[in-house]
Amino acid sequence: MLVAAGSALMSGAGLLSARAALRAGSGLVSWAQPASAVPGLRGFAPEIMLRAVPDDGAGEWRQVNPERLAEATANADALVVGPGMGRWDGDGAWLRVVLERVQAPVLVDADALNMIADAGPRHGVWPRRGAPTVITPHPGEMARLAGMTVPEAQRDRIGLARDYAATHAVTVVLKGARTVVASPDGRAFVNTTGNPGMATGGAGDALAGIIGSLLGQGLDALEAAACGVYWHGLAGDRAAALRPQAASLIAGDIIEAL
Template identity: 60%
Template sequence: MYLVTADEMRKMDEHTIFSLGIPAVALMENAGCQVAREVEAFSRTMMPSRSQGAPHWAILVGKGNNGGDGLVAARHLIDSGIEVTVVYAQDPDTLVGEAAIQRDAARKLGIRQAVYGADPIEWGRFDGIVDALLGTGSSGAPRGQVASLIRDANQSGLPILSVDIPSGLDPDTGQIHEPCIKAAKTVALAFLKRGLAQYPGREMAGEITVANIGIPRQLAERFQVAVHLLTPQVFEQRFGLDTTLPRRPDTHKGTYGHLLVCAGSQAMSGAGILACRAALRAGCGLVTWAAPATLMPSLIGHVPEAMLLGIQEGWTYPQAVERLLAAIRQRQAAVIGPGLGRFPGDTAWLRTLWEQTDTPLLLDADALNMLADAADFAAWPQRTAPVVLTPHPGEMARLCGVSTAEIQRNRIEVARHFAQKHRVLLVLKGAATVIASPDGDAYVNPTGNPGMATGGSGDVLAGIIGSLLAQGYEAKAAACLGVWLHGAAGDRAAAGRKGMFSLIAGDLIEAL
């Protein structure tokens, strides 16, 4: 499923109108009709009328095309037997273009109307609200009458259905302005907007439906839309993958790769346990856990399916490098970083592994902090084999030299820029994890839940993606599929417990 920016949507809309010859008023008619259908379904299934008669909806209308969509919906709702009052945010005579055409049609049909600020609005008369105030063409915080109307709508306690995006939401980043509509449902028109798939916008949108309004889907390819929402259909169409990961009968453990996990220290040996167990559960044929030899006696038996490789010198530099280089070269992929700790010369240690191996690498946790401390990271040579970085927002902030808040303000573009600049696969973890590749593509993951915000969850993700790399999955597919499987396992684990609050990282492994 494509995720589009406001500018991409505008270009596709204009191409449809001016190049394909489909009139703007026809697109508006389609949009309003789809919105009306969703209101009807909402009325039937989610909010039975509080009165004995038909449900009564307030249609909040702004002066742009979003308002025109709302006016079309009002006509169709009247025809279906639902009562409607159109509430204009401003003098309706200020409407222009297609919105003015719809205003005139509503007037001729005698649809009940009110002007906010000039006429009294009795919110208690309504059963629901359609938010058709501000679309993707608006920018910045709502002002004046529109801002006041948004606040009143939110305070009414009525369920709100937003047209395209909740008014006050940034369509590209998902950031919310003050004020912003808190919708129970959003009907995205033609394509899902990026802001609806990212937090906090995703939370403000409620349930989301994408409605076809006559803009051809193929235009997304023509206009090089590069961001997608991960779904089983996307895996099938873009990667040729079945998310159930079926296996041929004539295979053996060697078929599914050998992963090296370089993880663990005295204080954080559990990170290696989690990463190794997750890698095995994700289907890797063989896993070897490399850790300081001093830890070996305490690790025996914790992951009986994994082999152990004790590094006599620990993680010291340069003493341990040759042993690790040989181990990495003998495997199909390596995970470096979970619970590793920091040590003298660690950045040079990591650069040696980066430069002197042709094996796919996944760098997590302390390995990312080593990268952040490398003043010359931008000058490190491009690897012939892929590298996947899996930072959480704090680690990403250190890598970029900015604040965590700045990372969170525009996660998709931050991830895309970093992946393209450094030629890496970047997995920016968090709610709605973003996966960005060097070719400019990015994917947003919809699976997962807040219960996964627990220590060790990232180690599990590192093990899953590392496992897929070792099994021979292309790096972009491995990162995307690993993130999706990780979130889906979290959802299954939460469903089997009394609440998300009790999830621990080990639950995710068992739910894979």
């Protein structure tokens, strides 16, 4: 699978997603970055292959032609896009090109979700892809996608996730306490694993890598999302049990407990 994530100030997001994908069973994981940023990432995790995507020298995603990123997925079984990627003018149009061109299943997370949300009502006519699409918003991102406040989004989490999944033909993972997973056909699951210590930076990046890994291993979108959320929470529970306080849990602990 391929992870397109991270930026100069948030490179850890891509690293966490890629490491989680490996621990979740992917045989080969590549981490795509703007070419100029790649030298500084060498050696972070020797098990992960670095994939340099041509840029203009500053090592930022805004300089990467989205067609080149899509081409980098040619041999990938799944793509994770968005964690720690950053934002820039025109990023919504950039992401649309990626989603239109990539033929593999795609998991859309974090900054990529906000690119879609900022497209406003237009995001409802974004491409309906031939391959599965999974989105993994936290309540704030879900509220922006749905054009409502966070309290409104939290009022009926199952209903909102189901409605959004059906309307936009995507599988929705609405994160939070008792994460909701909903598919376009109306099926929905509520997760029972996890603990408050998992409200820590990078935990969502790890979840993206886990679900992306399962997509790449051939599970359908709903199976990958529901299983990935369950594994993520169970690993968090195992990791928390080894700590004197769950509050000391970090994302790397979750990955190592998979």
